[in-house]
Amino acid sequence: MALRPLDPFFFILSLFLLFPSPSLSDSTTQFCSAGSEYGGVSSTRILIKGGTVVNAHHQQLADVYVEDGIIVAVQPNIKVGDDEVTVLDATGKFVMPGGIDPHTHLAMEFMGTETIDDFFSGQAAALTGGTTMHIDFVIPVNGNLVAGFEAYENKSRNSCMDYGFHVAITKWDEGVSRDMEKLVKEKGINSFRFFLAYKGSLMVTDDLLLEGLKRCKSLGALAMVHAENGDAVFEGQKRMIELGITGPEGHALSRPPVLEGEATARAIRLARFVNTPLYVVHVMSVDAMDEIAKARKSGQKVIGEPVVSGLILDDHWLWDPDFTIASKYVMSPPIRPVGHGKALQDALSTGILQLVGTDHCTFNSTQKALGLDDFRKIPNGVNGLEERMHLIWDTMVGSGQISATDFVRITSTECARIFNIYPRKGAILAGSDADIIILNPNSSYVISSKSHHSRSDTNVYEGRKGKGKVEVTIAGGRIVWENEELKVVPGSGKYVGMPPFSYLFDGMEKSDANYLSSLRAPVNRVRTEAT
Numbered sequence: 001m002a003l004r005p006l007d008p009f010f011f012i013l014s015l016f017l018l019f020p021s022p023s024l025s026d027s028t029t030q031f032c033s034a035g036s037e038y039g040g041v042s043s044t045r046i047l048i049k050g051g052t053v054v055n056a057h058h059q060q061l062a063d064v065y066v067e068d069g070i071i072v073a074v075q076p077n078i079k080v081g082d083d084e085v086t087v088l089d090a091t092g093k094f095v096m097p098g099g100i101d102p103h104t105h106l107a108m109e110f111m112g113t114e115t116i117d118d119f120f121s122g123q124a125a126a127l128t129g130g131t132t133m134h135i136d137f138v139i140p141v142n143g144n145l146v147a148g149f150e151a152y153e154n155k156s157r158n159s160c161m162d163y164g165f166h167v168a169i170t171k172w173d174e175g176v177s178r179d180m181e182k183l184v185k186e187k188g189i190n191s192f193r194f195f196l197a198y199k200g201s202l203m204v205t206d207d208l209l210l211e212g213l214k215r216c217k218s219l220g221a222l223a224m225v226h227a228e229n230g231d232a233v234f235e236g237q238k239r240m241i242e243l244g245i246t247g248p249e250g251h252a253l254s255r256p257p258v259l260e261g262e263a264t265a266r267a268i269r270l271a272r273f274v275n276t277p278l279y280v281v282h283v284m285s286v287d288a289m290d291e292i293a294k295a296r297k298s299g300q301k302v303i304g305e306p307v308v309s310g311l312i313l314d315d316h317w318l319w320d321p322d323f324t325i326a327s328k329y330v331m332s333p334p335i336r337p338v339g340h341g342k343a344l345q346d347a348l349s350t351g352i353l354q355l356v357g358t359d360h361c362t363f364n365s366t367q368k369a370l371g372l373d374d375f376r377k378i379p380n381g382v383n384g385l386e387e388r389m390h391l392i393w394d395t396m397v398g399s400g401q402i403s404a405t406d407f408v409r410i411t412s413t414e415c416a417r418i419f420n421i422y423p424r425k426g427a428i429l430a431g432s433d434a435d436i437i438i439l440n441p442n443s444s445y446v447i448s449s450k451s452h453h454s455r456s457d458t459n460v461y462e463g464r465k466g467k468g469k470v471e472v473t474i475a476g477g478r479i480v481w482e483n484e485e486l487k488v489v490p491g492s493g494k495y496v497g498m499p500p501f502s503y504l505f506d507g508m509e510k511s512d513a514n515y516l517s518s519l520r521a522p523v524n525r526v527r528t529e530a531t
């Protein structure tokens with residue numbers, strides 16, 4: 001498409017090239033390419049023909065017609081006048097809702113450095129892998145939630161796909177409680193995260209968690225926990241250093257699955273005591289998964305989120321003699337020994353765990369080298385935002401463990417339901433946002449840091465081959481990934497506010513009333529003179 005100086009896109013691109021954001025590397029402009037009004041190869045009308053349209057509840061052979069960023073029709077043999085309609089042939093391919101990643105950390109300041117992927121580079125990478133929305137974690141500024149939210153509004157200004165926020169709670173006082181209400185009622189926040197690990201920085205104690213759970217319940221916001229026993233992790237780290245174990249393997253040895261199981265069980269029991277739903281982020285071990293399974297079996301509303309690294313990798317990498325290789329696998333909770341990943345896959349396929357995230361939190365090899373002499377200083381985090389959809393399709397659909405409809409449920413729809421934005425997101429239905437992928441089940445790929453779109457110089461899936469490739473990504477009605485070409489524009493992504501009181505809160509008033517009426521009547525004691 002020819003670019004004329006008066007095209008709005010040309011204008012945006014020129015501004016961007018003249019005044020590049022200091023936080024963007026060369027790769028930002030590398031992704032910008034010719035397009036029209038909305039950036040990217042933007043057609044306001046797109047017809048996807050002949051594919052298998054997959055939703056979480058159903059799949060069918062059908063066409064999908066998109067106008068102005070919204071899906072208008074999903075049915076066989078759609079006919080439209082051919083004026084200005086971009087037609088995509090999806091014969092033999094799957095047409096599915098774009099992925100939604102519930103757990104990312106872009107431009108996050110953490111462990112003395114900042115993640116190498118910011119909102120632009122992380123999202124650009126995500127789009128090439130078929131993810132069209134993510135939910136990132138706002139980290140408060142000195143405990144202040146509103147200041148944290150504003151900082152993340154700034155960080156996300158260059159977004160090229162839709163995104164939402166969870167907000168972390170790192171201290172407790174009246175101001176925090178008030179700000180939680182403000183964020184829920186005015187800013188589209190419906191979830192708050194409590195870190196039970198990272199003693200001395202993000203970690204909260206049980207009294208704070210209890211206050212937070214009560215406040216979440218009253219606001220209809222979902223409480224999320226990073227479940228590891230931070231005090232015991234601290235002790236485990238000291239133990240490793242005393243034993244002279246200072247390399248990346250010390251990371252895994254210092255925080256074994258039992259500490260994840262303990263914290264998961266504790267958070268679940270406290271949420272039960274308060275009677276509020278709970279979401280456990282990055283479930284990495286059988287120990288944690290078993291606690292979630294037990295709670296769900298007893299009727300408690302607990303959501304378990306495994307992440308791709310925990311499902312697919314094992315911890316042998318942490319013992320690699322090359323520090324650069326070993327350190328790239330350092331994340332918390334740690335990647336576990338062989339066996340945990342397959343058990344988590346089984347739990348996902350049977351509904352014990354509900355959705356898949358990435359915990360994309362990337363640091364390059366120079367940043368990881370901050371912990372060359374002490375594993376406690378290796379910035380925690382791995383990549384996955386670009387790889388999640390491909391790896392889950394290849395590992396779980398490709399092996400027959402789950403169906404295409406299950407794939408849509410665990411990578412997109414369930415996230416949209418839990419965070420109360422379904423069916424705007426997470427579905428190919430008339431009226432939904434046009435966030436759509438076309439996946440070719442016969443197309444293959446090899447993952448490498450040489451060709452990935454993240455800014456990191458390493459990739460924890462280096463060399464991995466797979467089948468089932470996202471050939472087209474449509475985000476907000478724009479074709480942003482096609483023919484191996486990424487066409488995105490900084491600033492084109494939208495913040496998606498998420499309303500409180502998702503389906504997880506249904507019936508809560510009745511269960512609270514049942515609890516009250518189940519209490520044995522108090523004793524009316526008559527005071528005598530002696531008492």
Ligand code: URP
Nearest residue numbers: 226331332359361380381
């Ligand atoms: O290692 C990790 N997971 N880094 C990101 C912060 C977190 O715990 O999610």
